Amino acid sequence: MRAGPITPSESTTIRRLPARAASTWESIAAILDEGFVCHVGFVGADGRPYVIPTAYGRVDDVLFLHGSPASRMLRTLAGGIDICVTVTLIDGFVLARSAFHHSLNYRSVVVLGRAVEEQDAAAKAAALNAFVDHVVPGRAADARAPSALEVRKTTVLRLPLREASAKVRTGPPVDEPADLGLPVWGGVVPLWLHAGRPEPDGQGTALSLTPPHYLNADGPARRAAIAHRDPI
Numbered sequence: 001m002r003a004g005p006i007t008p009s010e011s012t013t014i015r016r017l018p019a020r021a022a023s024t025w026e027s028i029a030a031i032l033d034e035g036f037v038c039h040v041g042f043v044g045a046d047g048r049p050y051v052i053p054t055a056y057g058r059v060d061d062v063l064f065l066h067g068s069p070a071s072r073m074l075r076t077l078a079g080g081i082d083i084c085v086t087v088t089l090i091d092g093f094v095l096a097r098s099a100f101h102h103s104l105n106y107r108s109v110v111v112l113g114r115a116v117e118e119q120d121a122a123a124k125a126a127a128l129n130a131f132v133d134h135v136v137p138g139r140a141a142d143a144r145a146p147s148a149l150e151v152r153k154t155t156v157l158r159l160p161l162r163e164a165s166a167k168v169r170t171g172p173p174v175d176e177p178a179d180l181g182l183p184v185w186g187g188v189v190p191l192w193l194h195a196g197r198p199e200p201d202g203q204g205t206a207l208s209l210t211p212p213h214y215l216n217a218d219g220p221a222r223r224a225a226i227a228h229r230d231p232i
């Protein structure tokens with residue numbers, strides 16, 4: 001589990017609309033666990049900024065990034081440079097009567113820090129399991145475990161979750177009182193990611209897969225299921 005609370009730093013204190021700050025460890029962990037893609041921001045060796053989308057896994061208070069040793073991003077990050085990782089969940093279209101007040105309901109996390117390469121083989125294997133279980137909880141136990149060669153052929157970086165913030169927008173649009181009488185629909189269209197019917201590849205043994213039920217649940221039910229890390 002996490003060693004201590006998240007204390008906002010000078011860089012992670014939410015100043016713009018601070019009422020939307022939700023930088024508790026619990027909300028940061030919940031947003032990270034529900035997301036599938038993070039965006040990694042860093043300044044490359046050429047001095048230019050890059051923001052690269054990638055998968056991630058979380059084990060306690062460590063965020064893991066992984067990939068090929070040939071990845072420019074991973075090689076650059078392993079140099080111990082300052083990075084910024086974001087995860088964004090979109091919960092709804094916020095449709096106001098005025099164009100100006102249109103918005104999105106969201107939950108997002110920003111993590112600042114420096115990643116280091118995970119060298120310990122056992123820790124690396126655990127991180128690789130976390131990547132698989134992050135997508136489908138319980139799946140790592142079913143799948144063939146990575147071989148020693150596969151572990152060696154994967155770069156794993158660990159980013160401690162020490163300096164992080166979470167920001168959340170919920171609720172209906174905030175319309176001007178004078179606009180409420182306009183003949184324009186106002187409200188929220190909820191959004192969430194939805195898993196389709198599994199498509200077998202037709203190879204190997206004819207097993208069936210039930211997708212994790214939370215992927216077809218609505219927002220609150222899905223969040224509750226993820227919080228309990230229900231296996232399939």
Ligand SMILES: Cc1cc2nc3c(=O)[nH]c(=O)nc-3n(C[C@H](O)[C@H](O)[C@H](O)COP(=O)(O)OP(=O)(O)OC[C@H]3O[C@@H](n4cnc5c(N)ncnc54)[C@H](O)[C@@H]3O)c2cc1C
Nearest residue numbers: 011012013014015016088104106107108109110165166167
């Ligand atoms: C889906 C989505 C759509 C958005 N659309 C817009 C838009 O169109 N225009 C707009 O101005 N803003 C938008 N925002 C909000 C935006 O992310 C910033 O919060 C906002 O622009 C203020 O930026 P700032 O640098 O002034 O914040 P500051 O409050 O000065 O940022 C200080 C620190 O607060 C933290 N922080 C800031 N924003 C976030 C965040 N979203 N999540 C987690 N931590 C954060 C970071 O640690 C940051 O370093 C959107 C956010 C999301 C998730």
